[in-house]
Amino acid sequence: MKSSKSKSLKEKLSLIVLILLFNFILLFSIAIAQEELIVPKDTIPPASPTNVGAFDTPNDRGRSITITWEKSKDDGTGANDVKGYEILRATEADGEYELIGSSASGAQKFTDNNVTDGKEYFYKINVTDGINYSLSFPSLPAMSKAQWFNLSRLNIFVFVVVLSFAILYFINRAKAGKKLYIRKIAGLEAVDDAVGRATEMGRKIFYIPGISDMDNMQTIAGVTILGRVAKVAAEYEARLEVPVSRSMVMVTCREVMKGAYTDAGRPDAFNEDLVYYLTDDQFGYAAAVDGLFVREKPAAIFLQGQFYAESLILAETGNSVGAIQIAGTAAPAQIPFFIAACDYTLIGEELFAASAYLSKDPKLLGSLKGQDVGKFIFLAAIVIGAILLSLGVYDISPLFSAG
């Protein structure tokens, strides 16, 4: 019995020793692996970038240098292990270089916007695969300075000058008494009808000048049209209300309406509360105006200016209350909505032509004629461009791209 017990104890002890030995071997193997005795370390650095160049960033206000380089041969090709590039800068070719930025693999350009004009800078590019680094030769010195003309906008400058001269020429011709033809714009012809309808029905007119501020040209155009509508409303003794979404638009609309009522000989009919502020929030404004439409059931609604997604919400609500609606916007995405939901729509440029059309002022009409010259230039460019592209000449596109 005793000998069998000691045998069993021996077997247990040998098993424990065996397990400990196995664990020791396992841990030792892991330690060796961790010490990277088994997996060899990558000691080969990626090929360094070449042709490092630095130059003053063109057509800018200065304080900027653009650095370019040719990719490392191991970036996309070769060992293909490049992780990124580091951009180093110094004020002397053999001076101390400091890290100023980094780019991902594949990059070949970096803009340093933290330089002083008139001071020379040298650049080096450090490429890394995550472990090893390889430094390029330094660039030639570069110095930033501000330019006096943005050459990338030369085409726009030429076009604006030609268009401006054309507009001024036709304004002068109009002032000299030359009769100018302007096609009928149905939406603007309907202004009197819409105001008259509101007067007959004894209901209100709502004028919505968009949801943008006075720094938007569409808002200015919309406010300009408001002056004409307000004058007609004052003459017809119709009640015109202008709920706005910008405080500055409210102040401007008040001035415009006050002037229009005075011109119509009805300054007493003007009340500042006819123009009121609702909210700057897009959908809050849409909700408030929709509420006004539904409660007041206006006879006529003018939607003139810059609109976004609220355009159809407003126009469809106006349509549902049976109001005659005259809309106008230069937001291309909103034009189809207005066409679908409104009785008349001023499409794009018609919004800007409305002021001239309604006032019949020869100077303003002359400016519209000047626009036709611009259209002719565009049409000619489109036709010539289409012919040249069809003939395989592709170098003309840059002439029409702007920087």
Place this chain on the structure above:
Amino acid sequence: MRREVPLTITAIVGFTLIIAYFVPHAPFSDVRDLFSDWFMVIAAFAIYLGILNLLKINVDKVYKKRPGWGFSIVTILGFFLFVYIGIREGRDFGEFGTRYYWLYDRIYYPLMAAMFAILAFFIASASYRAFRARNLEATILLLAAFFVMLGRVPIGYYLTTWLPEGWRMGNIADWIMDFPQTAGQRAVMIGIALGIVSTSLRVILGIERAFLGGE
């Protein structure tokens, strides 16, 4: 003087900004940002006019019990609630976890989303009217809409898988969007650009002055 001063300021600012667009050199390079800052400052002051007007109109409506005065009470209470909570929360009023954020997230945001969602129904009702084939143009519009809408959904793809590649619903929709639609939209945009240049010139030169009030 009431008109000359604003017109002179408009002309100086307008011409300076045009020059700044083409001349990146100082001092023109900085005036664009400067004028933009000035506009923001003026707009910030103007917001008080808007707030005062909002309160005046709504308080007046409640006081005189005009139709819809109940909505005005909600507007006034909502305004003061947001202002009060915003001031109580201090500088970080908009941060996650604040009471202001809760109001924004649980009241304001759902209301805004609900208004935006209404657009889906309005698109349907407007499309119904716009796509009635009353004349040739409306019929073309209807056909274009038919192809574009079906070409943008899976059923359009499955209905025309038997057709050769290039003639399927999706291909026709892409063609309509890439060519006739793009051409039409670009024509509108060229007109808009010319209109903006012309209007800007009229405003800067003082020919267009209706936005200052009066003829």
